Amino acid sequence: MLVYIIDGYNLIHQVPALKKSDTPQRDLVAYIQKNRLTGSRNNKLIIVFDGNLDLELKANCRGFCELVGSGPEQSADELIKNRVKAAKSRSEVVVVTNDREIISAIRKSGARSLPVSGFIKKKKAEPKPEAKDISYSLQHEITEEMRKIWLKDQP
Numbered sequence: 001m002l003v004y005i006i007d008g009y010n011l012i013h014q015v016p017a018l019k020k021s022d023t024p025q026r027d028l029v030a031y032i033q034k035n036r037l038t039g040s041r042n043n044k045l046i047i048v049f050d051g052n053l054d055l056e057l058k059a060n061c062r063g064f065c066e067l068v069g070s071g072p073e074q075s076a077d078e079l080i081k082n083r084v085k086a087a088k089s090r091s092e093v094v095v096v097t098n099d100r101e102i103i104s105a106i107r108k109s110g111a112r113s114l115p116v117s118g119f120i121k122k123k124k125a126e127p128k129p130e131a132k133d134i135s136y137s138l139q140h141e142i143t144e145e146m147r148k149i150w151l152k153d154q155p
Contacts, residue, residue, distance in 0.1 A: 007097035008049040014116040050076040
């Protein structure tokens, strides 16, 4: 299981649609979820923002992710570094940011970094439509029709 820690405002400023949004934090969560940017559902997602977040925004995640505000005491950058240091398995932590200072610090801690452009490019292809299940009686009917067409010369 990978743990993605995202520098929220860093990512928002790299996606034009999010940058222009009236509710960029809420739209960021929807964007990541819609495009399945974290891959497996088993992967954990933590989005870190500077400042405080309202409870309604946190409730918007509905178990999909954890939204964290850094509060007035520290910056989002410091919070990200502290989260990486506190991680049990740092090799499974992927920090999504373009901030060189964060990248340098988390790599020294043993975590991985991913530039925002690399994370955004991970958009998944549209899921393939599932094959239609047909009933046994319909299968039998189709088989009989095919026999009439292809085996009409045989007794």
